[in-house]
Amino acid sequence: MAIRAIPSSREMTVEDFKEWLKQFDTDRDGRISRSELQEAIRRRGGWFSGLRAGRAVRRADMDGSGFVDDSEVENLVAFAQKTLGMRITAW
Numbered sequence: 001m002a003i004r005a006i007p008s009s010r011e012m013t014v015e016d017f018k019e020w021l022k023q024f025d026t027d028r029d030g031r032i033s034r035s036e037l038q039e040a041i042r043r044r045g046g047w048f049s050g051l052r053a054g055r056a057v058r059r060a061d062m063d064g065s066g067f068v069d070d071s072e073v074e075n076l077v078a079f080a081q082k083t084l085g086m087r088i089t090a091w
């Protein structure tokens, strides 16, 4: 599976962000687990990815399932902007 590189100088939309994150849904259950998010952070060159991934999943996970499902992905946008330095626009 090829991971699409995100040019850091370019802004991405929330849809782009979802597409990017979907690449890390390795078990293809349509949800992002802590370990899947950890891999995404690692690809971005983030530090303390395990800790950050766990915290981010907990914060985004509104229904307490332990996963970030499709409707909760938007809750990761602020995290990605702040922690991963991604520039994400509303549309």
Ligand SMILES: [Ca+2]
Binding pocket: 025, 026, 027, 028, 029, 030, 031, 032, 033, 036
């Ligand atoms: Ca998954």
